[in-house]
Amino acid sequence: MSPIILLDGGMGQELLRRSSRAITPMWSADIMFNEPMLVRDLHREFIDSGARVITLNTYTATPERLKRENHLEQLALLHQRAMSAAQEAIDLAQCNDVKIAGCLPPLVASYRPDVSLSFEDSLSTYRRLVELQSPASDLFICETMSSITEALAACTAAIESGKPVWLAFTVSDDHPEQLRSGESLKDALLALESLNTQATLLNCSQPEAISECWSLLSQQNGLFGAYANGFVSVESLYPGDTVETLEMRQDLSPQQYAEHAMSWVRNGASIIGGCCEIGPQHIKALHSRLCSEGFI
Numbered sequence: 001m002s003p004i005i006l007l008d009g010g011m012g013q014e015l016l017r018r019s020s021r022a023i024t025p026m027w028s029a030d031i032m033f034n035e036p037m038l039v040r041d042l043h044r045e046f047i048d049s050g051a052r053v054i055t056l057n058t059y060t061a062t063p064e065r066l067k068r069e070n071h072l073e074q075l076a077l078l079h080q081r082a083m084s085a086a087q088e089a090i091d092l093a094q095c096n097d098v099k100i101a102g103c104l105p106p107l108v109a110s111y112r113p114d115v116s117l118s119f120e121d122s123l124s125t126y127r128r129l130v131e132l133q134s135p136a137s138d139l140f141i142c143e144t145m146s147s148i149t150e151a152l153a154a155c156t157a158a159i160e161s162g163k164p165v166w167l168a169f170t171v172s173d174d175h176p177e178q179l180r181s182g183e184s185l186k187d188a189l190l191a192l193e194s195l196n197t198q199a200t201l202l203n204c205s206q207p208e209a210i211s212e213c214w215s216l217l218s219q220q221n222g223l224f225g226a227y228a229n230g231f232v233s234v235e236s237l238y239p240g241d242t243v244e245t246l247e248m249r250q251d252l253s254p255q256q257y258a259e260h261a262m263s264w265v266r267n268g269a270s271i272i273g274g275c276c277e278i279g280p281q282h283i284k285a286l287h288s289r290l291c292s293e294g295f296i
Contacts, residue, residue, distance in 0.1 A: 004265060004295045006287055007101075007227055007273020008046035008054045013248070014279045015042060015057075026069050029060040029078055036081050043089030045280040047098055050287025050296075051273065054089065055101040055141060056082045056133060062107045063125055064117070076132060083136035101166070102137030104129055104154040106144055110204070111170065113147035113181040122150060126157035139164040144204045144275075146170055146180035148191045155195050166271070167192060168201035168227070176209040177216075185213055189220060199223035204275040206231070207252075207260035218268050225269040228260065230277030248277045254285035261286050265295055 012028035018038050024030045032039055039057045046054055061078040083100075090098045107125055108115050116122065130140065140163055142154035151167060158165040169188060172178045177185055189200065200220045202210045207228035217224050232247040261272045274282050290296045 002270055004269070004290055005053060005223075005225075005271045006051050006283065006290065006296065007271065008043070008051040009227075009274035009278035009280065009283050010229065010276040011039070011042060011055070011057045012059060013276050015039065018042070024069070026060055026065070026071065028057055029066070032057050032061065032078050032081055032085070033074060036085050039082070040085040040088045040092075042280070043086050044093050046283055047089060047093040047095055049280045049284035050290075051283055052095075052097055053099045053101050053139075053273070054086055055143075056086055056103045056137070058082045058103045058129075058133065059105045062105065062129065064107045065109075079129075079132040083133070087136060099138040100136050102130065102133035102140040102158075102163075104140055104142045104158055106146060106150060110144055111146055111180045113150060113179075116147060116150050119149050119153050122153035123157055126154050127160070130157050130161050134161055134163070137161075137163060139166060139198070141166045141168060141201075142197075143168040143201075144170045148179070148181070148183055148188050151188065151192055152195075155192060155197055159195060159197070164198040165195075166199040166201060166223075167195075167197045168203040170204045171202060171209055171213055173206045173209045176205070176212040186216060189216070193221075197222070199225065199271055201271060202226045202228075204229045207257065211260065211263065214264065214267055223270040225271030226261075226264055227271075227273035227275045228257075228278070229275040230257070252277070254282040257282045258285045258289045262289050262293070265290070 015028050015031045019031050043054050066072045086100050104126055140158035145151035210226045210228050230249050230252045232249050
């Protein structure tokens with residue numbers, strides 16, 4: 001039995017709860033710029049909870065999002081602060097087995113492939129993000145990918161780095177067999193198969209939707225797994241909105257989330273963690289279950 005790789009949880013929503021600042025469309029990037037110690041401390045809390053892969057807090061620090069908010073000039077600085085926060089957290093936790101994952105997210109908006117860039121333009125931007133993040137990244141996660149084109153561009157840029165690449169699709173909560181684009185998950189997995197990414201994941205979807213896709217996901221070569229969100233729905237979120245429009249589920253306690261994630265582990269998952277609204281207490285509960293059942 002291979003050891004389970006435990007990821008961190010969602011940074012953005014947890015940071016907003018801890019921040020003294022008003023919520024902006026820049027989300028966690030605003031906190032990265034103005035309250036970087038919060039980011040460092042949250043990274044460390046996830047490490048102390050058992051996570052052994054932490055993801056750079058750069059999800060909203062894309063050129064397209066920053067340009068929309070008139071902050072494009074902060075791109076390099078935000079990435080430098082994100083890398084410093086992650087490395088400082090590892091140093092403070094005194095854990096030399098923690099890896100840092102670079103973050104290649106949707107460039108324009110989450111869950112909205114209809115406003116995404118062309119493959120060529122996406123690839124150019126993803127290459128820029130890979131260059132910025134490579135100094136601190138042990139691997140790259142192409143996450144919350146909502147379409148085949150988006151995923152191909154992100155993975156192509158990440159693979160060029162020579163570092164391990166994990167691909168994470170987000171699926172429709174109402175139609176789990178489909179990406180947010182309406183393309184079938186089966187077609188998406190086939191389209192990306194030739195890239196030979198190290199791991200194939202599902203993320204930022206409801207845990208129930210992920211479970212419905214499991215038989216298809218588990219057919220993949222290499223590592224596979226998932227990290228779900230804790231939103232009631234993401235349908236109300238539009239490009240440029242703040243996350244105030246999204247509601248947290250009240251039926252997904254740390255123990256309840258661990259039940260979902262452990263079902264994935266028992267069915268072959270090698271990588272699990274959490275996404276939006278899944279905090280350090282969720283990861284701690286999941287780590288406890290993994291230990292008690294002999295998976296780590």
